[in-house]
Amino acid sequence: MSESDVDVLVIGSGAAGLTAALAVREAGIERVLVAESEGVIGGSSRLSGDLGVEYYEQLVFGGDETKPRVHCSIVRGQAVVDVLARHCRDRGVDFALGRRIDRLVTESGAVNGVAVGDDVITAGAVVIATGGFGNSPEKLAEYFPSAADTGWSWYVGADGSRGDALDLTRDVHPQLAGRDRGLRLIHSDLDHIYEAYLPGWLVLVNREGRRFCNETAPYGNMDGLMKMQGDVAFAIFDHPTLEEATRLGTARYKQTIPGSSKKQSPHWNHDVIELMIKEGKVHRAQSVADLATLIGVPAEHLVATVERSNAGAEAGEDADYLKDASFLERIDSAPFYAVEVRTATVAFTACGLRTDRQARVLGRDGRVIPGLFAAGEVAAAHAR
Ligand SMILES: Cc1cc2nc3c(=O)[nH]c(=O)nc-3n(C[C@H](O)[C@H](O)[C@H](O)COP(=O)(O)OP(=O)(O)OC[C@H]3O[C@@H](n4cnc5c(N)ncnc54)[C@H](O)[C@@H]3O)c2cc1C
Structure with a gap:
């Protein structure tokens, strides 16, 4: 190792890269350099360390859990990244920002x-922690077609999530795992503003x-449920419910994220809906049957669905899907x-490098690729 410029070189300064750098230093390895393509540290990271980050007491739903069990850090992921970066610096980890690594250097495999x-840095080991590829339409099409095929796909994460790892490692022939996996959130195409959940008062119907x-199902479940409908659905509601939601000024989500209460939904409010009617993204009609015709669904089905939903609201019970009674609203005025929604917001991608339990990247021949490790979103799965 001593002949190399550094002992360990980490590519990417998200939570995974910072944690890897810290772990390496804490293991007593001295010369650690983190190379980051962007001008700032942090990537898409929302992951946590336990090194002084403060958390809210309230637990929230993170993915498809039946009980809330996610801790939200105060000031969110930036707090996690700040703490990790500070601990790295305190332990002498070096950073090279604005350095987008464009190839791996290899010798005898x-x-x-x-x-x-032309700038080469030799290292005893290289850790790839370059995040996902949500910011690359080409890679989405190749490795996560279910996201690309929605036609509206857009990515909410960091600019640096371009899937560089997939290019960097091509010549060392890694195993890839997790093809066509990741997380897609429901998107209404009203605006490119991240909204993980739909307000509970909306009623979704398929084609x-x-x-x-x-x-109000967890977004991890909603992705698969939407997939079974061909990734298209329509949110249905009536005028009084929209006006009441707007008047309240807070989005009626199933869960409130600590620190972000009293926040209007960025999409499902009077002003945005009116604007989007002009753009043809929201359909409005004087009867449910006419609305069905506008969106191309069988009118008798939609009328029956609305009648059944209204009966549930009247009874205070969603007998079909057990939605919390506090969200049940009649659709009768x-x-x-109707607003078309698709699973088009890409939150993270899960296709990446296959590793073993020591985070060593596995080659297509099943053997470890010497000197190469992967961590975070880029590491799809480990072999069991
Ligand atoms: C809005 C949002 C909500 C999310 N919610 C959840 C959640 O609830 N649960 C969950 O598990 N996950 C969630 N995620 C995903 C999670 O945040 C990411 O998977 C995680 O932060 C990835 O961390 P990472 O360190 O692997 O990558 P990143 O934090 O993305 O860091 C990768 C870094 O590598 C850099 N880089 C890329 N290419 C190069 C290169 N060639 N050379 C040098 N540097 C490079 C990038 O610029 C970036 O800084 C969410 C993501 C977003 C955007």
Whole structure:
């Protein structure tokens, strides 16, 4: 190791890269360099350390859990990144910002450095922690087609999530795992503003005009439920419910994220809906049957669905999907609205490098690729 420029070179300064750098230092390895393509540290990271980050007491739903069990850090992921970066610096980890690594350096099949153009840095080991590829439409099409195929796909994470790892490692022939996996959130195409959940008062129907879920289901479940409907659905509601939601000024989500209460939904409020009617993204009609015709679903199905939903609201019970009674609203006063939604917001991607339990990247021949490790979103799965 001593002949190399550094002992360990980490590519990427998200939570995974910072944690890897810290772990390496704490293991007594001295010369650690983190190379980061962007001008700032942090990437998409929302992951936690336990090194002084403060958390809210309240637990929230993170993915498809039946009980809330996610801790939200105060000031969110930036707090996690700040703490990790400070601990790295305190322990002498070096950072090179604005350095987008463009190739791995190898010798006899082992990875022993990285390069940016002609600038080569040799390393005893290289840790790839470059995040996902949500910011690359080409890679989404190749590795996560279910996201690309929605036609509206857009990514909410960091600019640096371009899937560089997939290019960097091509010549060392890694195993890839997790193809066509990741997380897609429901998107209404009203604006590119991140909204993980739908307000609970919306009623979702598929192309058949039928409900198919509890509209407040965890987003991890909603992705799969939408997939079964061909990734298209319509949110249905009426005028009084929209006006009441707007008047309240807070989005009625199933869960409130600590620190972000008293926040209007960025999409599902009077002003945005009116604007989007002009753009043709929201349909409005004087009857449910006419609304069905506008969106191309069978009118008799949608009318029956709305009648059944209204009966549930009246009874205070969603007998079909058990949505919490506090969200049940009648859809009975014109005008009626429909908004097409698709699972188009890409939150993270899960196709990446296959590793073993020591985070060593596995080659297609099943053997460890010497000198190469992977961590975080880039590491799809480990072999069991
Ligand atoms: C809005 C949002 C909500 C999320 N919610 C959840 C959640 O609830 N649960 C969950 O598990 N996950 C969630 N995620 C995903 C999670 O945040 C990411 O998976 C995680 O932060 C990835 O961490 P990472 O360190 O692997 O990558 P990142 O934090 O993305 O860091 C990768 C870094 O590598 C850098 N980089 C890339 N290419 C190069 C290169 N060639 N050279 C040098 N540097 C490079 C990037 O610029 C970036 O800084 C969410 C993501 C977003 C955006």
